[in-house]
Amino acid sequence: MSREQERVSKRVQELKPSGIRKFFELIIGRDDVISLGVGEPDFAVPWRIREEIIYALEKGITSYTSNFGLKELREAIAEYYRKFGVECSAESVLITTGVSEGVDIALRAILNEGEAVLVPEPCYVSYAPLSSLAGGEVVAIPTTPDFKLSYELIDEYAKETKPKAIVINYPNNPTGVSYSKKELEEIADAAIEHDMIVISDEIYAELSYTFKHISIASLNGMEERAIILNGFSKAFAMTGLRIGYAIAPADILEGMLKIHQYCMLCAPVTAQIGALEALRNGEDELEEMRAEYIRRRNFFVKRVGKVLDVKMPDGAFYAFPSIESTGLSSEEFAERLLFEKNVAVVPGNAFGECGEGYIRCAYAVSMEKLREAVDRIVEFVEEL
Ligand code: PLP
Numbered sequence: 001m002s003r004e005q006e007r008v009s010k011r012v013q014e015l016k017p018s019g020i021r022k023f024f025e026l027i028i029g030r031d032d033v034i035s036l037g038v039g040e041p042d043f044a045v046p047w048r049i050r051e052e053i054i055y056a057l058e059k060g061i062t063s064y065t066s067n068f069g070l071k072e073l074r075e076a077i078a079e080y081y082r083k084f085g086v087e088c089s090a091e092s093v094l095i096t097t098g099v100s101e102g103v104d105i106a107l108r109a110i111l112n113e114g115e116a117v118l119v120p121e122p123c124y125v126s127y128a129p130l131s132s133l134a135g136g137e138v139v140a141i142p143t144t145p146d147f148k149l150s151y152e153l154i155d156e157y158a159k160e161t162k163p164k165a166i167v168i169n170y171p172n173n174p175t176g177v178s179y180s181k182k183e184l185e186e187i188a189d190a191a192i193e194h195d196m197i198v199i200s201d202e203i204y205a206e207l208s209y210t211f212k213h214i215s216i217a218s219l220n221g222m223e224e225r226a227i228i229l230n231g232f233s234k235a236f237a238m239t240g241l242r243i244g245y246a247i248a249p250a251d252i253l254e255g256m257l258k259i260h261q262y263c264m265l266c267a268p269v270t271a272q273i274g275a276l277e278a279l280r281n282g283e284d285e286l287e288e289m290r291a292e293y294i295r296r297r298n299f300f301v302k303r304v305g306k307v308l309d310v311k312m313p314d315g316a317f318y319a320f321p322s323i324e325s326t327g328l329s330s331e332e333f334a335e336r337l338l339f340e341k342n343v344a345v346v347p348g349n350a351f352g353e354c355g356e357g358y359i360r361c362a363y364a365v366s367m368e369k370l371r372e373a374v375d376r377i378v379e380f381v382e383e384l
Pocket residue numbers: 039097098099100101124169173201203231232233239243244
């Protein structure tokens with residue numbers, strides 16, 4: 001055994017490197033590349049939010065907040081979530097350091113060693129590794145070819161594995177798929193039938209185009225078993241400010257707080273003040289960004305749809321075309337597209353095994369860059 005292996009815990013040694021990170025090492029410092037790889041809004045944080053943060057700094061507001069987060073922000077979030085059908089009070093809200101921390105502490109708060117967690121794939125890259133780090137056994141549910149969960153699909157996997165929880169994400173990264181109320185009711189029925197906790201990552205709730213976003217926590221019987229995770233990174237283009245939140249039943253929220261108080265203490269105070277401004281006055285900027293994403297989505301699907309099979313995304317800012325017709329693997333496709341046409345996309349298998357045969361393209365770049373990238377993708381496929 002090498003020294004490194006001895007010093008690093010078995011759990012960490014066993015983690016697979018992120019497929020996204022591996023790919024991004026290749027484009028660092030390459031200004032000639034148009035990247036549709038990063039899942040990050042290309043907009044600056046709206047000016048009014050930046051101003052509030054600057055004022056807070058000028059006033060010297062730089063201290064810790066309560067472990068739960070600022071009371072006004074928690075109140076504003078409880079009020080805001082009515083928009084997605086959830087009635088809750090500020091006491092049910094915990095401010096986290098991004099949704100990433102929320103995923104981590106939700107899993108750690110509920111999982112005992114060896115308990116199963118259902119992870120529908122393709123999915124955001126952190127769910128499986130953070131479940132494993134929390135001691136859980138990941139049970140992947142492949143959702144290809146329509147990328148949708150149904151009662152039957154969940155039932156099939158839950159019957160055998162008796163899972164403690166399921167992690168869902170809609171609108172979805174990387175597929176862009178979302179759910180109608182009726183489809184969510186099926187997922188809720190399966191969760192109730194198998195007595196599962198539902199961790200619902202709703203970070204793209206505001207970027208819902210096909211359906212009006214409804215939180216699964218608002219459905220009958222879900223209040224006591226749903227952990228909502230959401231944040232400000234995507235809707236308000238606040239990725240680097242690191243503000244997320246969890247809305248959860250009291251016992252689970254208390255468990256999450258116990259971990260949060262030791263590992264984070266609190267989320268950054270100035271960013272919490274910015275988040276409050278986003279909820280109070282950020283609607284106009286949000287609308288503008290949403291309209292622009294819809295424009296880009298429509299353009300992407302129309303143009304790329306001529307050479308690859310691509311579904312119209314319901315939300316978020318990702319498209320997930322199938323590249324099966326090209327005969328290349330996801331990684332071969334992504335590597336050759338990068339080296340031959342200077343366009344970066346992420347191989348679909350970075351989001352789970354069943355993502356093989358697809359690529360993820362983020363349309364969070366300017367229309368000008370998107371046009372150029374799409375032309376190059378079309379040219380690349382036609383030349384194959
Ligand atoms: N959840 C999903 C589905 C995401 O796509 C991302 C970021 O890409 C995150 C969580 C991480 O969000 P945050 O910046 O709030 O940590």
